Amino acid sequence: MKILHTSDWHLGRIFNQQSLLDDQAYILQEIIQQAVNHQVSAVIVAGDIYDRALPPADAVALLDRTLNTLIGEHNIPVIMISGNHDGAQRLGFGSSLLKHSGLHLFTSFDQLLEPVILSEAEGSDLVIWGIPYCDPEHVNQYYKVKTTDHQSAQEHVTQLLHEHIARHYPHSATHVVISHSFIAGASVSDSERSLSIGGAECVSADLFKDFHYTALGHLHQAQHRSYSHVRYSGSPLKYSFSEVNHNKGVSIVSFHADQSCNIEHVPLEPKRNVRIIEGELADLLAQGKKDPNNHDYVQVKLTNKEALLDPMASLREVYPNILDLVKVRNNEGSTNSERSRAQLARSEMDIINDFYHAMNNEHLTDEQRQILQNVLTELNNTDTERSSKRA
Template sequence: MRLLHTSDWHLGRSFHREGMLGHQAAFVDHLLEVVESEQVDAVLVAGDVYDRALPPVDAVRLADEALARLAASRARVVLTSGNHDSAQRLGFSSRLIDAAGVHLRTDVHGVGTPVLLEDEHGPVAVHGLPYLDPQAVAPLWDVPRRTHEAVLGEAMARVRADLAGRPGVRSVVLAHAFVAGGARRVEESDSERDISVGGVSVVPLELFDGISYTALGHLHGRHELSPTVRYSGSPLAYSFSEATHRKGSWLVDLGADGVASTTFVDAPVPRPLVRLRGTLEELLADPAHARHEGSWVQATLTDAERPLQAMERLRRRFPHTLVLGFDSLAPTLGSLPSARSRGRTDHDLAHEFLATMRGREPERAEAALLRRAVDACCDDEQADALFPLDGLVG
């Protein structure tokens, strides 16, 4: 049996105000092409179909189109809800849709009841676990500890109780959680929503021991926690922290005894991401950056003084610059020393502030402009007499 493991579509999400729906539609096209070209038997979608509980209409339309096309394809579909989804909305009409070969598993009451698939080696029990919010699920299941590990452990106990009655049957589990363990360190992305409860969100890898294949969702980077436990990651990058990610889906072949082989299928990249750092002139002049001129760019400028029209100048070379930051040795407001104003004029204070922030004295024209600005903002003399400045400082 050939499985295609994907997750974290986040339909409706934007990327720093850039609309992503067209790119998400291109991924759906790619997914259907892979189903046909690779003769996929089942598509596993491990949560976060939408980016929020109330998705925009266009995102719902794209999800509807994706599921209709998958239903008409050669593959069965098992899809679970993630922490971004509304389980009830995503699971609407799931009992009717089951008949079309698209199995939406969003209801915690169905945990322990598998979707049964079959190939030449016999049946495969696919247990789709919806995202399990410990605060909601623990009381429902009478679990004493309201942690991700506790509720997911109870869910896996129900899965194993079902599998105990199916000796020799191969098993697949879909779960949406932060799972850690194995030889590789798992890194989070800036675009992932924190699901910690009481500071604890991690569940141990050992919960999935004995399962033929576990398809995980939630982390946006692909990870191989063990030969049988993997994250597919999101098909598109949703933050610059994912600039080095390789996006796509896992193609998994199940043989008679479990996983026989796995292959990562790359998803189409709408536009590369890059983080650039240096002075403005370095970024504009360095020929090595020519390859990034078509990329989405996050730029961090290290100029001692903030250049004028920095974003406009950057976009002349890098038209898709989305984020601009500054990181120089100049002090921040919080690091400025406090000073009493007794004996110092408003002009003195403004002059010293500018000199401290910029690391040099203002030029003559700048000092004259600053003096005129201070004069224009001076309080009226009567107000100063009623509320002397020295009484307010210190």
């Protein structure tokens, strides 16, 4: 039996004022194709289906199309939990009715002890438990307890699961749990919203070690921590420039009769990649004209020393999806005041030459420099005479 584990779709995401809905629609088609190709028994989405609690209508429509294709056309059940970005009540609307069609939503602790059971003619049952995103406030309110951080809140909920499993399920069953949480020591990126302040968001991987597989969501890099079966699938797309080196994909998990599992990370190819490119403006413009992937989302780091006139407009002609522009200086170790003094120390001729080059893509000739030098000298002499008269 196989499952496809994915998470953190963040439908409706805006990346530096750029809507990613078209890219998300493209990558969801890839996820559907991987589910079909690997003949999975279910698709698990470990939270943050939407990017915000009130998702835009286009994002809701995209999710509807995706679920209809997976469940309606390919007869693949989908199991989702709510994440910290989701509005749990809105996401969970109609969950009691939808589960009969193959969509299983875990958005409330009311559903905690109602697993999805997948059975095959041979082998043990695969029992899938969903833990909706739980912070201490939600756990305390629902269970009338006083947990103080995410560790104690998650510990309370997982203990309830373990006790229920021990009472009601035979040892032959294989148990999978889905959770949206931050495992202590795992790698983070800039696009994840903090769950709390001061490290209280972290939970130990030990809470999940006794499940046969833990499908995690929240962190956007595919990884595991402490145990190979306690795993993040990562987000299917890069949502910040801190993720440029991430290998985005999904996890295909194959379960065996002895309750062991094999985990395969299957890469996904986005419609547009997210990249960082660095160099001088002229070099980057020439590179962009030949770049077969010039429609990628790029951050440009310019290394030019001279002043540039509207480099963003020039770069957008060859990289139409440029999302960020950074000026890199060779003296980055110096302070702002030191850099300001260095700029002020430059001669008027150097400043004029930079402007001329930006406008005409060529430097001043010796003859032009001489004419300008004569003008500057005359202006300086005039200023000196005026100052002497005022004195």
